[in-house]
Amino acid sequence: MGEEFVRLSDVTKRFGSAPPALDAVSGSIRGGEITGLIGPDGAGKTTLIRLMTGLILPDSGVIEVLGFDTQKNPAGIQASIGYMPQRFGLYEDLSVQENLDLYADLRGLPLAERPAVFDELLTFTDLKRFTGRLAGKLSGGMKQKLGLACALLKKPRLLLLDEPGVGVDPISRRDLWTMVEDLTREGIGVLWSTAYLDEAEACDRVLLLNEGKLLFTGTPSGLTGRVDGRVFKLGGIEGRRRPILTKVLDQKGVVDGVIQGEAIRLVLDAPEPQGWKATDVAGRAAALSPAAPRFEDAFVDMLGGGPGGESKLADAAIPRDQNEGRAVIEARGLTKRFGDFTAASDITFSIPRGQIFGLLGPNGAGKSTTFKMLCGLLKPTEGEGRVAGFDLRHDTAEARNRLGYMAQKFSLYGDLSVAQNLAFFAGVYGLSGARKRERITLMTDIFDFRSILGMSAKDLPLGLKQRLALACAVLHEPEALFLDEPTSGVDPITRREFWTHINGLVEKGVTVLVTTHFMDEAEYCDRISLIYRGRSIALGSPDELKASVAGKDIPDPTMEDAFIALVQNSDLAETA
């Protein structure tokens, strides 16, 4: 066990009159280890990191970094740490080399040492081929690697990384992780902050934050240990798995449940079901088999379990005829070229009524382009997209009246109140008079907005923003829902609540297209198209995709394994 590089004792930080951003946090970071700072957006991760750098000071409590008190000697700390902020301060109009030179100047790296250091870092980050390229033109993963290189110019003893995994595809993320592991072998202490709970499992030690409070500190297995023997996979489900999930969640003693491919993943409050049997709820062939606990299972358990399976929103929805047969969302040979760059090439799929279809892929691979062409934000160069049978180019208004859209950043009008946002979206979708009042009242009741109707949307906590965005997207009862990274960064409870509504709506015949880079979220889909370099390189159900890469190396691949293997196979085929 390495020595303690950072010691936090009862650290509290407030901004204005809001509840504390950090509330009596105590913990430590050790040398030679990766410490994960885990928590959803708004949990206080960035605040804690900035406190450690001495850039801001705590209201109370003491932070000691490498033996220095942040109150008394912030300069001493800043000289011996490496800090990579969320959007690393790369100068986008400077080349990779110029960025390195600049940071070498700022950090006072002696000229004589530079060639060797640059060479080592460029080799380490595999950026040697790109030294002349502008930083702004690098992919998300390469930017993070360059950011890391800049933070490592003067070998720090402690490296603070604020969400290095954001905007980075799984492959680059694995690369980054390997690099950081190499560093810990030299005795460097690394803090890796993230909202992705799967990253937590790989850390040596974690600090789990939620709403400014430290929920857990210790090894990841220490946390997952609390649900050991209580995590199960419900397989052999007969019929549609979403209504069965609803039923299962209502059984006694079920703490959490999510869809995982064809199966349902469950956390129970006891080592076996109390008073119900798998066969009662999921058909004769159904069976519970134990599963290895994950960090997220434990986190949800710690927060007191997920929400129930009922969706009031879905209950209020009118069922749509499921047997119409024709596809609700259709992509036929969608192609988009920007100059001589092909962002999406010949993408074809169709989504039947009442299904969830996922677009999965690294950033910049073309999944957003495809998504945008299908909801009418981009005109395809070739091919066509249809929603509910209407061509997006010709019958724009008809098609748009039938689609609901929810973007990554919850595109709400921050300065408008909750009520004004609802009224605006109702009006824009042509609802007026009694119908408008009726729908808005319904949404207010379902999502429990009554007490916050007058609040500005920007002042809402993240979870409520998510609810409001969903309410605005479904006000006009769309047949098709377009969700662009809908639950990025939100806490697992809010995420479950969101998917409960979506699952419910899907059972009522709503069709969903979702882009995501959450591998767990991909498992909620009926089918997935994996987009890479502008092409769809794989199409199938999550289980099919996983099965397609299963082999003796990985007998039971995760979605992330499948993703990486499929992308690498595609690269091999390209070079062959």
Added chain:
Amino acid sequence: MWWTRLKALIIKELLAILRDPRGRLILIGPPILQLVIFSYAATLEVKNIDVLVLNQDSGAWSQELVNRIAGAPTFRSIERVGSPDALRARIDAQQAIAAIHIGPTFSRDIAAGRPADLQIILDGRRSNAAQIVAGYLNQIVNQLSAEIGAGARGAGQAVTVVPRNWFNQNLIFQWFMVPNLVAAIALLIGLVVTALSIARERELGTFDQLMVSPLRTHEILIGKVIPPMIIGTFHMTIYILAAVFIFGVPLRGSLLMLYGSSIFYLLSVVGVGLFISALSMTQQQAILGAFLFMVPAMLLSGFATPIENMPDWLQPITYASPLRYFLVIVRGVFLKDLPFNEAMNNTIPLAIIAFLTLAAAAWLFRRRME
């Protein structure tokens, strides 16, 4: 159906501006500042001048001249200096803008009926004010020489010039400036509010949300045009009220005509604003773009300096500034009873500019969708 959508959008636009503290600041701060600065501080009149006198003559005529200058209300003080060096030093230090050098033979020459010389020294670093001061001094000197009667310049006596200022009898600066400001404020507010509107949505990510809604492109454009026009009309009204009730500017023409042509003026301004907005990715770029247009548009409009003074090659460019036309209308309605056909002549170009800028904005807006 389309009206429901449009109404929702217009209400949203107005709320988004009014509920945003920064938005409210833009609507209140700059208009007050502009009114105060332009009507009180940025005055082009030359008042409170200090003049130096180097009088080497001891006769009665030089005394008379100095007395007359001292008596003129434009000049605050007269300071006598003893030598050309002292005079040079004072002008050098910008302690006076003008100096009068009266030679030793001034009175003697006049008495003898010879042409008398008088030197006026002006600080050319402040060329505009210096010119005006020279004008004042000349006027005083001319009057003096006219009264000499028997003097050699007596010949010029036959013509007497009696200036009379129409429309603004006392040449009150604010009568000229405040009506101009009515046009300028509409330009400032119309441009900034519009330029920010789309850029703000782009930055917040709500723009895509708008684009996937059933709102058609032209409905979005109309929804973006109307709110700044309402706000612009509001500010114009405040300024018109201030002109009449605070600054006492006469309102001689038809308000109906003023408001009628202001629709086209605002449309053309908002068209430019939309164009800038469609071009910018961030609010910062939008503000920068708005000022990049506004400053030349003001300078080339005849706002402060007559268009006739500009070189011939520059003058055609002034036709592109909507402010140029609206200034004629606004000044005309205030200071003289602007005839209808003259208002029309200046409104038609505004309508053309509005059509062109709005069409360009719509085109760019659609193109950006690709």
